[in-house]
Amino acid sequence: MSRKPTQGSGGQANNSAGIYCFMDIVAKQAEEYAADHTSPMSSLLEEVEHFTLTRTPYPSMLTGRVEGRFLQLAVQLSSAKHVVEIGTFTGYSALAMAEVLPHDGKILTIEHNSHHAKIAQNFFDRSSRGFKITLCIGEALEILKTLPDARTDLVFIDADKRNYSAYYRESMRILRNGGLILADNVLWYGRIFDPKDDDSQAMADFNELVKADDRAEKLFLTIRDGIYLIRKRVSVE
Numbered sequence: 001m002s003r004k005p006t007q008g009s010g011g012q013a014n015n016s017a018g019i020y021c022f023m024d025i026v027a028k029q030a031e032e033y034a035a036d037h038t039s040p041m042s043s044l045l046e047e048v049e050h051f052t053l054t055r056t057p058y059p060s061m062l063t064g065r066v067e068g069r070f071l072q073l074a075v076q077l078s079s080a081k082h083v084v085e086i087g088t089f090t091g092y093s094a095l096a097m098a099e100v101l102p103h104d105g106k107i108l109t110i111e112h113n114s115h116h117a118k119i120a121q122n123f124f125d126r127s128s129r130g131f132k133i134t135l136c137i138g139e140a141l142e143i144l145k146t147l148p149d150a151r152t153d154l155v156f157i158d159a160d161k162r163n164y165s166a167y168y169r170e171s172m173r174i175l176r177n178g179g180l181i182l183a184d185n186v187l188w189y190g191r192i193f194d195p196k197d198d199d200s201q202a203m204a205d206f207n208e209l210v211k212a213d214d215r216a217e218k219l220f221l222t223i224r225d226g227i228y229l230i231r232k233r234v235s236v237e
């Protein structure tokens with residue numbers, strides 16, 4: 001399993017503000033200010049966050065309040081109904097999106113680690129919106145390949161970095177025209193500027209792949225560890 005690098009020298013947890021600072025490229029003060037000026041999440045999501053920060057060894061894998069709100073707004077503003085998430089972890093981002101999807105909306109979230117999946121499913125079962133979430137346990141790329149063309153409204157890519165480019169290709173296939181991809185960690189802690197390991201090189205390659213793809217409109221956002229917001233063009237030539 002590919003994990004996010006351990007926290008940098010500026011890293012520290014701040015549970016009360018609902019964020020986890022672990023980078024040096026976005027100032028900790030700015031991260032805290034952004035979280036403080038972002039609407040709080042539901043009590044169940046705060047519980048997922050607290051559980052993840054205190055009971056798992058990889059708290060920095062959690063998206064948290066600012067990115068969670070961003071995902072919710074992306075779902076709401078795009079009127080998405082069919083969402084695919086690659087990388088469930090403890091279920092925070094899937095649950096955040098489920099909370100704002102319409103009643104007949106659906107999320108398929110994919111996780112290959114059965115321990116993570118069990119934690120997430122327990123939280124989904126406790127949510128009144130959990131019925132919208134289907135948790136699929138397995139290798140994300142294999143599962144993506146079974147999904148039909150052009151039926152998905154939004155894909156959130158947040159799993160192993162070496163497969164990001166392959167996830168992107170499959171995501172473009174399953175997305176309807178005008179659909180959105182949100183790819184997390186595209187700054188990869190600043191390591192994309194001078195890649196020295198396979199994950200960093202994979203993220204740098206992914207960013208170039210997206211940049212060069214004429215089928216998409218893209219916006220590289222410096223929120224948290226970087227989010228690439230990509231829209232499949234309505235008319236693809």
Ligand SMILES: C[S@@+](CC[C@H](N)C(=O)[O-])C[C@H]1O[C@@H](n2cnc3c(N)ncnc32)[C@H](O)[C@@H]1O
Binds near residue numbers: 158
């Ligand atoms: C960064 S975490 C996801 C965080 C989650 N989206 C959230 O916001 O709380 C990445 C997850 O992807 C899972 N994962 C990594 N490689 C995978 C793969 N090849 N197939 C499926 N899941 C994978 C990991 O086990 C981990 O739980």
